[in-house]
Amino acid sequence: MDEHDDRFAPVTVRPREPAQLWTLTARQLRVICGDPRIVALSIVQPLVMLLLFTQIFGRMANPDLFPDGVAYTDYLVPALLITTGIGTAQVAGVGFVRDAESGIEQRLRFLPVRPLYVLVARSVGDLARVAVQLAALLLCAYFVLDFDPAGGLGGMAAAFLLSVFVCWSLIWVFLALAAWLRSVEVLGSIGFFVLSPLMFASSAFVPLEALPGWVRAVAAVNPLTYAVDASRNLALGWEAGGSIIGALLSGAVLCAVMCVAALRGFRRPPNETRRPLFRRSRGTASPAEEKEQAGGRDQADQHPPADPADERADLVDGRADQGP
Template structure:
């Protein structure tokens, strides 16, 4: 009678990359939902900006160079979408720094998890958060401020999708910066120093033709101007020419951000 040899134990190698991304994304979203204060305050800032700018700059509609038959709220709202997505991209980097400091990532490193899955999950969870934030902003703009662009629902949906693409690409840049700086305060300082010139030296709030000469030159090479103009053209049903450039730039930023984010993320905590 021959003895039956036991099969050698199989080594568990963990789940696949897609499952890891899904589980980690759900974790980040649950963390967000568990603290509604984060949702409230993330909406307050762009809502305050929308309220102030729609009232302060409403008279710009009477100046030369402003599009005819367009209200200022219809002109402004696509820019608010892009700017809000850009500000949310900064929060992606801040959130990554927070995870680094509170020990979450140290625990992840002890598990059979690919570090790239952590970054992708952070990017996707912030994309979902930004989408919810922008949709809520649109609802408020329609119900409170009378936002009703000529492009209708399809045009607004296109502007929303473009804003999310721009924010997602910038989010990877901020994730890369966060993985190297690893300091929330410094991260926010660097982010705001980069964002405010981009926001105000662009076509976001006034037509470029209404800016001083030197600022027009800056706005004409500002990549945010192209993103805002493309989103505005979609919402207002104007000829669209800048969408491929905006999407291509976002893809390039995402690729560059991914490379540097992974390299910085792999450094010891």
């Protein structure tokens, strides 16, 4: 009998893992490219930053502070490849929270797919957006601002790939924050109060020697400085030293740690409530708890629990009415 019952048991068919990842990634790319206005604005944003920094700050920059024979545009563009990914990484976290609020995340939980592939597909989709932004930035620098790095096309291609990898690690940071915080407002506050100081307190826009003493100390230990120096060394054909190894190693460690953190946060129940900031003593209850308890008591008074003896009597009467 058990064998016949097993034949009719529901069977869950899990798609192959490459197919899962491809389907989720294609969905994410369709979401990103679904609105042409968002695509156009995401491409224009780094171009506006490039023109503002080169035409405004480039005019005020002291040539004595920069290496000999290096224009400010050549010095700035490799750094913008890194800093451009910060804004896109924050957008990735916001999009993850929006999916959770709209219910898409809950639907994905019931599908026979690995949770890790959901996160990887989102990171790859946002990484494709970063690659398009960086490519548009380089094209504008080459054809509009006469960007001519000493490292040539090979050095610039290496700087581009390094920047894409660093931006991918930043995307994982914001995915982990979004999975645990689940608040767009908190993510925006973190992006302003943490990432903006890290971006400006680095060697992205001016050399470390031109910074004040305390800012130089922060920039010396800033991980963003290693990535900026590595991208600049590759683009300008300078001696790389340990900057490339530091950028790759820090990016790999950041990806691994944040991936685990994002996966654990994604597996939490979607309706899990946050702990209160200030706990009350066990003897007292908050006004909301008292109101909820009072409502429960009123409902219990209106609908008292049924007596088991009455239920058994109703069952006997029903059988008697049916007859033999």
